[in-house]
Amino acid sequence: MPNILIIDDEKSIRVTLSEFLKKDGYHVITAENVQMAKHLLNENTIDVVLSDIIMPKDSGITLLKYLHETSPDIRFIMMTGEPTIDTAVEAIRLGAHDYLTKPVYRNELLKAVRHAANFKQLIDEKRKLEQQNLEQRENLERLVEERTYKLHQAMLNTAYATAAMLDLRDPYTAGHQKRVGSLAKAIGKELKLPEDTVEGLHIAGCIHDIGKIAIPFEILTKPVQLSQNEYAIIKEHPKIGYDVLLSYEMPWPIAEIVYHHHERLDGSGYPQGLKGDQIRLETRIISVSDVVEAMSSHRPYRASLGLQSAIDEISLNKNKLYDPAVVDACITLFNKKNYTFNED
Template sequence: MLLLEDNPGDARLVQVALAEHAPGAFGVTWVERLADALARIATDRFDVVLSDLGLPDSTGLATAQAIAVGAPALALVVLTGSHDQDLGREAIQHGAQDYLVKGEASGPVIARTLRYAIERKRLEIGLRTANEVLERRVAERTAELETAFMSTVAVARTLGEMRDPYTAGHQRRVAEIAVAIGAELRFGARRKEGLRVAGYLHDVGKITIPSEILAKPGKLSATEFQLIQGHAQASYDVLKDVEFPWPVAQAALQHHERGDGSGYPQGLKGEAILIEARVMAVADVVEAMSSHRPYRAGLGIDKALAEIERGRGTLYDPNVADACLKLFRDKSYVIPA
């Protein structure tokens, strides 16, 4: 690990914390200037950079951007002050994998964040490489392309679940529930496959949210909740340029919209919401309420279905709600493990 920090005291605190809570896991090389860091990156091998954003020869986002450009394959975690958390979030938009707040992150949190950043970077590179391979082969190997495409989707799903380990499997289960509801609505095989892909990827935008917020056991602040809500738009931004044969990006964008206009991010109503997103909304609520979360135990399928029944025709599409209730109550459907 390359530690870029111009304050010797802060650098020492990080080194001691890692030595105590992750002994032998990270060999730390410490430098104080951006120029020195870029020189070491060019000659030595590192898995991750932990960097302060305020340095003698660089400040703010320019520091994160310089590292991201100079070492695009290297994981980056930035250090911010408690009053600079917005800057940390912006750094994520410019290539960092995560941020830590000085003086607030414990040794275990620092070690976990660094490990997750390394794995996320590896997955991002793997996903990008897989997409490049797929593009070269698309014209001549359609059947093989579809298999590889679903593998790429699985990589993206895994990337999102690494950011939010407490909901691992959520996207897969939402996809399966959505497909089952689609079958009740008599969707064709191709459309159901689109629901499956949309379900796998609907929360991929959570890769932009710091892992400490995703896994926070207590109540979120207004700012943190607003950041969580941003994952729908972030999912759309990730997916919008991929040429899916289904409206996957729009379904991801709209899966938190509600029939009465009370949802987000656009406040759409009724038929203005894609049918795929209306199906995804019901599947997402059922899975989320039934499963455990960092801040509460699972509420169970009965309460989840009661919520769908309560919101039928207002929050949730009545046909989709009826299909869901029939699926579970009349046909004894069980959420996949």
């Protein structure tokens, strides 16, 4: 049953109203002043407050203001022997539920309290539903987050497996794509790109050379400089990779990045000779990561040129071939943040 708190400085009124309500099945507690009422409100779960307005110390309006700020769901019924329009208006403004004039008769009292208690029950049910709704939504969001993470991990693992297949064909560059993926991801983070974009960069880096799978083994692993014809065949790998990836819908523009990863800002790249803004930022990041990793590693036809040569290359051609912000981010990673390829 609902819990009722009666506040009145006159004991006879407290006792009488209390008896009326108890006989009707309510749990009732009483207070002779506002201070005591506040204490009882802190210690008990109250549904309806029935309060006198004019009392020796603090008035019922003080209590109503307190409830309005601390527990607005509790229903407040005010009682007074000297009703004024101003008091009634202020009480309504502060959220009073009802108004009884003294002397309070049993039927009027029960009717007002019953209505207030039913109203409070509806509020409680509404709050409970809101809470359940919030919990369900939070659970759902957590579930979506978990599934998205697992899905992205699965995609990344698929990219790793695809990269490993190319490594089997071209053991001299084994790990190149994975390391490019890691560096591209680090540059993306350094540039403060959105988390989702960074994940896409990681995956794109891991499969950017996938088209090389269709290049003859002899050309791919030739230990001396390639002839012009052989180089022309190698240069087909971005388009081959693009054609393969184009058929598969992905949440990132990976096919396009793969297609353009040998394009350069000044139009000197291949296969399309794109310039400046025609090359998207993600692609520019993969290009820089690709060049830096390739120069730092051994190749069939040459020993590693070393990280410093790679840094010199991108610094020298910053703005000309490579995006300046990407170059700066890459140099910061190696020179100031101790980035290494070893962490793969």
